[in-house]
Amino acid sequence: MTQIAFIGGGNMATSIIGGLVKQGETKPELVHVSDPNAEQVAKLNDEFGIQGHTDNAAAIANADVVIMAVKPQVMKQVLEPIKATLTERQPMLISIAAGINLPSLKAWSGCEAIVRCMPNTPSLLGLGATGLFASEQVTIDQRNIADALLRAVGISVWVQNEAEIDAVTAVSGSGPAYYFLLMEAMIAAGKKLGLSEETATQLTLQTAVGAGQMAQNADVDPAELRRRVTSPGGTTERAIQTFEAAHLRDIVEAALQAANDRGAELSEQLGD
Ligand SMILES: NC(=O)c1ccc[n+]([C@@H]2O[C@H](COP(=O)([O-])OP(=O)(O)OC[C@H]3O[C@@H](n4cnc5c(N)ncnc54)[C@H](OP(=O)(O)O)[C@@H]3O)[C@@H](O)[C@H]2O)c1
Structure with a gap:
């Protein structure tokens, strides 16, 4: 009964949530989403029956997995106010943001178990190709959860070192x-x-x-x-x-x- 929180309810989050709910991969009531746009939150609520929030702290309160689906430019400022909770609760943090590396994600979130992903735009149609890299602290069970989340929008491939994420970006991201x-x-x-x-x-x-x-x-x-x-x-x-x-x-x-x-x-x- 893994509880999942999406921070940012834009295009990518909507696609992944849609894929998860459609495939019956998770129960909608276990999925929380937070976005500053109340209308967008209401739309996600109506369409998928998930738990919507406009407050990030409320979304992550009981989360086992936190998916950061915000633009790279705002990642640091979005993580700052929730860092204390993340540091204490230690959920797995999954970032789909381009160009933010593991050391930065760790420093900004306080999380140890972190997965960095590089999806591509066909994910919006369920035809995506995603490369993933996990920090050492990610357990096998957590890897499987991350894998299932990204497979909801296409195929997923694990890479062996973080530099390979740049190669994934060059091949499938772009x-x-x-x-x-x-x-x-x-x-x-x-x-x-x-x-x-x-x-x-x-x-x-x-x-x-x-x-x-x-x-x-x-x-x-x-x-x-x-x-x-x-x-x-x-x-x-x-x-x-x-x-x-x-x-x-x-x-x-x-x-x-x-x-x-x-x-x-x-x-x-x-x-x-
Ligand atoms: N789209 C793709 O195919 C693709 C491919 C590879 C990687 N990515 C990565 O995926 C991430 C999301 O991309 P996207 O296309 O889904 O972008 P998006 O549609 O702009 O979604 C981002 C969402 O985050 C919201 N947001 C902004 N500040 C926030 C805050 N403080 N707390 C919570 N939510 C906040 C935004 O709201 P506002 O609009 O109101 O600011 C927006 O709804 C990016 O980092 C991008 O690099 C996307």
């Missing part, structure tokens, strides 16, 4: 934007070839969904799937040769390295 960029470019190129915007968009989006689902359901890796649709002397081969000649792989590597480095930089800027 990843949706890379696919959106490719979609933009394909739509523009399709239009140049004479398609209407609507047709180019429909074809591009459905191709993205189809390729994603094929890759996920296949028993071979994406490289093999690509080989299978690239006939010698054909149209796909000509396009792939053009990508390779422009060093697409080097560009992707440099882009992910830049995102990784920015993640580390942000942790330093946002931390103590």
Whole structure:
């Protein structure tokens, strides 16, 4: 009978709560949410039957797990007034905020058992990919709880050291934007070839969904799937040769390295 408190009732918290309640993972009465916006709290109450609060202290009073779902910029000031209670009660603290590292979370909350997560935007549709890292004090049972919470909005993957969270940010955290960029470019190129915007968009989006689902359901890796649709002397081969000649792989590597480095930089800027 784990009691869970969400601090911040915005987009991510709403998605995770929705997933948890829909999957029957937890009883709604065991879920507490706190947000300064009373209307948002009332909406969450009505939709999911959870316990809403506008006072963070009330939400965490009996919590076993506290999920920090506020913007990174306000994390320190949100934790300050509840630090004494957290330090005394020692719930597991889960942070989904980008760029706030474990030492900062520990210093600001007084909690020992802390899980840091990096979800991505498709979580809002239940199709998220989340990387998680746990402090040494997190027990197996607590890991399982954190895992179940994030699996309510997609898949979850544990990483072995905190620096890998920056790599997760580079791959899946920022990843949706890379696919959106490719979609933009394909739509523009399709239009140049004479398609209407609507047709180019429909074809591009459905191709993205189809390729994603094929890759996920296949028993071979994406490289093999690509080989299978690239006939010698054909149209796909000509396009792939053009990508390779422009060093697409080097560009992707440099882009992910830049995102990784920015993640580390942000942790330093946002931390103590
Ligand atoms: N959205 C994503 O896909 C995504 C992906 C990866 C990571 N994240 C992380 O998830 C966290 C939440 O993101 P989000 O998209 O859910 O943001 P959001 O929709 O802005 O939700 C944050 C909520 O926290 C509330 N809040 C502000 N001050 C508070 C306080 N003192 N006490 C309690 N609640 C407070 C905000 O209320 P007001 O609006 O009234 O200020 C807002 O409702 C962020 O740290 C973000 O980095 C999000």
